[in-house]
Amino acid sequence: DEVPIVTGSALYALEDKDPEMGKQAVLKLLETVDSYIPTPVRDLDKPFLLPIEAVHSIPGRGTVVTGRLDRGTLKKGMDCEIVGHSKFMKSTVTGIETYHKILEEAQAGDQLGALIRGVKRDDVRRGMVLCKPGTVQQHDRFEAQVYVLKKEEGGKDKPILKYYQPIVYSRTFDCASRVFFEGRDMVMPGEDAKLEIRLLKPMALEQGQRFTLREGHVTAGTGVVTKILPNLNEDERKDLGMSQKKREREALKKAQQKAS
Incomplete structure (x- = not known):
């Protein structure tokens, strides 16, 4: 009963027919949206963070990274870091543009392009983040609380087994991974579980990140990072790339060596 309903026709407005159902109705709809839907609260107090969606090279100007500012305020002239995909670079934001308008600063929620100094286009890629220096680190191992989707929710019709190898999607990055868990052999669709996830390479990650x-084309589960764990050592990283059969052979080989 409290939801406002506005009737009208956008086609009538475009064709300049029946002003009451056309132009006036569209204007009324805009007024209703402005008055009824609250303005989203922008996270302006935290250090700026821009997940990079795309990278462009502008002749005569340099490298531009684009994306939606996740939090904070980004100003022209600010020092920044580009983090992710096992890379780390320092730079300075020398220009900000949004929808062909030059800005001195942008706030959380703005879709923008940031011109960065002294960085080659090929050194930056989608999935990295542009952030305030010292605020974001790269990690390849974390604990997470995960919900495994049921088939009717768009998920799998089979359980997740130990050493499952999904692709992790977060912000703008995607990365191959392997899943570990203790005290059980599988996680059924529709269940919540605490998992340890190890990424194929370090990515920009924070506690609380979703x-x-x-x-493939199936979303197996959704989750949130609950704890950042120490990065993988050389042996753990080597183990990460093993198939299950090779893992079993290596375990058997080690057991035989100990027995002898």
């Missing part, structure tokens, strides 16, 4: 697990 992500999805995908296998």
